[in-house]
Amino acid sequence: MTPAEAGRSADLLVIGGGIHGCSTAFHAAQRGLKVIVIEKDSVARHASGVNAGGVRRLGRALPEIPISERSMQIWYGIADLLDDDCGFQVAPQIKVCETEEELDRMRARAASVRAMGFGHEVILDQAELRSYLPAVAPHAVGALASLRDGFAQPYRTTFAFQRKAQSLGVRFHEGLAAQRVSREGRDWIVDTAEGRFRAPVLLNAAGAWGGEIAAQLGERAPVEAIAPMMIVTARLPHFCDAVVGAAGRPLSFKQMPNGTVVIGGGIRGNADPRTNLSEILFPALQRTAETAADLFPIMRGATIVRSWSGVEGRMPDDIPVIGPSARHEGLFHEFGFSAHGFQMGPGTGAIMAELIATGQTDAPLAPFSIARFASQDASTTH
Known part of the structure; x- marks a missing residue:
């Protein structure tokens, strides 16, 4: 492996530099993983930077409440966690x-x-x-x-997760689109204008573009x-x-x-x-x-x-896709938060890092499985 190739390999590749991608990258690095984040524009460019900044448990879809509550506990200590109070x-x-x-x-x-x-x-x-x-x-x-x-302040919060992740060795490649995603042996490959990135684990945190990434890998997510x-x-x-x-x-x-x-x-x-x-x-x-x-x-x-x-x-049911792929080992999804994902960012990042690093979590993720859309397709054909 050349030095350039070594610089483009990691334990975890994250596509998407919003609050969910940055939070997961930070929490995964805390667990000792080598992480690369690929963002087609700039960190916090889209939903994570333009939302109203509400840190809200109120009125959430019932399946979201346990994750929202876990995230709230992180928010209460956000200043100590990130060395920035994020305007919270x-x-x-x-x-x-x-x-x-x-x-x-x-x-x-x-x-x-x-x-x-x-x-x-x-x-x-x-x-x-x-x-x-x-x-x-x-x-x-x-x-x-x-x-x-x-x-809280959305831009400030997302950038705080990015800075803290970078302090733990996470590498961010901004202005770099994921052109193609594929599998090569045990590794996931992401082709970009700067070459190929590879890792055994891939997280699709691409927001409004998450469905396109999933579709490349044969999973339907109607975003x-x-x-x-x-x-x-x-x-x-x-x-x-x-x-x-x-x-x-x-x-x-x-x-x-x-x-x-x-x-x-x-x-x-x-x-x-x-x-x-x-x-x-x-x-x-x-x-x-x-x-x-x-x-x-x-x-x-x-x-x-x-x-x-x-x-x-x-998403059609107004709740996100969170959790492992229904088809592929080493592939995870975290997108489609339907205009209410900011508060959940710290918690979903911690949960996904736990799942990726250990293979398990006690968070109730079943309602958020990407498989729910495949089952909907099956039901409409009978």
Whole structure:
């Protein structure tokens, strides 16, 4: 093996430099693995850098809750882990109910979470809601809340994982696309413009492009490219210490320490994964802003100073693909987080590193198997 070839070989190849790829690379290096990360653009270029930064357990799909809870414990110690607090702040996540029907649905939701053995989701009556959100509109009747969730800075967090991984010897190759993935003996081969990279283990953490990598290896993962949109207002007087959503309408917003308000919540633009571009749809953003103003009258007349969007991968069932390949030894997947993967990044990285290094994990990954899409195909042909 030539020196150049030696520099392109490792124990683990990671395709994708978002928070999940960087977190897994870091945790794998902690376990003594030699790791190379290949990123076609730059670290945190897509979903990991353009999301709202919510560190949220609230309202997650039930199968995600155990992983989200494990990740939350890492978030609480993120400053010590990464030598950077990542802008993380503990703050209530509150989903406001505007009708009694919505509040009844949230009560049922909280009961389902308690039945799983988790107690982080609680119901706030109208008075309790106002104690957390004094500026909320009078018609709000209550809320579902997770009081020790929070928020962080997405770019800063992903870069912190990258820096810490690099300090442990992880090599990052940015601006380098994985052109072809194949198997050669016991090794996985990734062909790039800089030559061939090889390792016995390959992790597909390619986000909206994860389905293309999986398809090269005969595994179906129907990823849809979406473009979550965000807006930021000019500074407002302090009125909110929580991350706020709505039970009946798309919304997520928070007031930053400098007084600006970041607003998102599921309204999407247009995404084109072939060109890396996303398009902001301003009429849709206006509806999001109107929802914020309905719930918080202080927002009426707020000036929007900037907006952005980015390319994210969404799965048909809105939960990610996490775990081993259903067909190939030494192949793992970690993508398709459907616009809510930021909080899970530290936890999924730790879980995947554990699985890759030891061959086992106690994390309940069965609901996230890529095999669920193959079984769907089979069921439609009968």
